[in-house]
Amino acid sequence: MGEYTATVTVRLKGGVLDPEAATTQRALERLGFELETLRSANIYEIDLSASDEDEALERAEEMALRLLANPTIHDFDVEVTE
Amino acid sequence: MTVTVLQFGGSNCDRDTVAALEHLGANAELIWYKDDIPAETSGIIVPGGFSYGDYLRAGSMAAQEPIMEQVREFAEAGEPVLGICNGAQILAEAGLVPGAFTVNESARFQCERIYVRVETTDSPFTAGFERGDVLELPIAHGEGRYEAEASLLERLDDEDRVLFRYCTAAGDVTDDANPNGSRLNIAGVLGPDRNVGVLMPHPERATLPDLGLTDGEGVLEDAFVTG
Numbered sequence: 001m002g003e004y005t006a007t008v009t010v011r012l013k014g015g016v017l018d019p020e021a022a023t024t025q026r027a028l029e030r031l032g033f034e035l036e037t038l039r040s041a042n043i044y045e046i047d048l049s050a051s052d053e054d055e056a057l058e059r060a061e062e063m064a065l066r067l068l069a070n071p072t073i074h075d076f077d078v079e080v081t082e
Numbered sequence: 083m084t085v086t087v088l089q090f091g092g093s094n095c096d097r098d099t100v101a102a103l104e105h106l107g108a109n110a111e112l113i114w115y116k117d118d119i120p121a122e123t124s125g126i127i128v129p130g131g132f133s134y135g136d137y138l139r140a141g142s143m144a145a146q147e148p149i150m151e152q153v154r155e156f157a158e159a160g161e162p163v164l165g166i167c168n169g170a171q172i173l174a175e176a177g178l179v180p181g182a183f184t185v186n187e188s189a190r191f192q193c194e195r196i197y198v199r200v201e202t203t204d205s206p207f208t209a210g211f212e213r214g215d216v217l218e219l220p221i222a223h224g225e226g227r228y229e230a231e232a233s234l235l236e237r238l239d240d241e242d243r244v245l246f247r248y249c250t251a252a253g254d255v256t257d258d259a260n261p262n263g264s265r266l267n268i269a270g271v272l273g274p275d276r277n278v279g280v281l282m283p284h285p286e287r288a289t290l291p292d293l294g295l296t297d298g299e300g301v302l303e304d305a306f307v308t309g
Contacts, residue, residue, distance in 0.1 A: 016229055067142065
């Protein structure tokens with residue numbers, strides 16, 4: 001068994017409105033920053049023990065599918081480090 | 083014959099729902115989410131509130147509770163299950179109805195009166211209405227914007243599974259009448275077997291005459307009282 005950290009990044013799918021990001025962007029612009037667009041994402045860092053990297057990846061993907069992301073509105077990706 | 087009103091930590095429309103049902107002449111019972119759904123249950127309402135403080139996404143935590151398996155079995159038996167507001171979010175997160183309810187276009191919590199148009203009468207919740215009837219109901223939500231892929235939206239229309247659409251007082255479905263940016267003004271939908279329904283507006287807050295609105299009573303009455 002090895003110790004791994006799976007980093008799950010959950011983003012809204014393209015075309016899904018992100019009102020919180022739009023509000024944040026407006027606030028940055030009010031502060032005088034210049035930017036084209038701002039997208040938000042949630043990152044979850046999960047420490048877990050697994051027999052190998054593939055197993056860690058598979059388990060983290062399952063967690064993303066079951067709970068961390070809502071497939072109707074989200075895409076996600078998972079990266080595993082030892 | 084009892085209507086079971088589920089109570090999660092953070093539910094806050096549970097008692098209002100029981101009061102509305104009792105006013106209409108139904109027996110209603112609050113059931114804590116760690117208990118079992120009583121055998122004599124004739125219908126289930128998942129009420130509004132902020133289960134689990136809306137952590138992660140509104141409804142996402144409650145949707146994973148073991149009692150939801152009992153709700154699923156009850157729904158599969160063809161019995162009526164209605165999700166109101168947070169209950170709608172929970173049933174969507176549990177996959178009992180398609181699509182998702184997410185952050186309002188305004189990014190704000192909105193508490194106001196809106197109008198919805200009855201889009202189908204082929205459901206236990208709208209059987210007593212005429213298609214096109216307009217109801218004035220309260221909304222109180224921060225995550226009520228209905229999102230679904232284009233193919234799902236098309237299927238919902240093809241299968242006549244849109245329950246309500248936000249509209250003007252005259253019943254016109256317009257952008258201005260859409261309080262939260264929901265796709266195609268959708269305020270409520272049905273599950274694949276039509277016995278599971280969800281809506282973001284609060285029919286239970288529009289049932290007791292003292293509260294000033296009574297347009298919601300028909301939504302509860304057909305499925306849970308006379309049904």
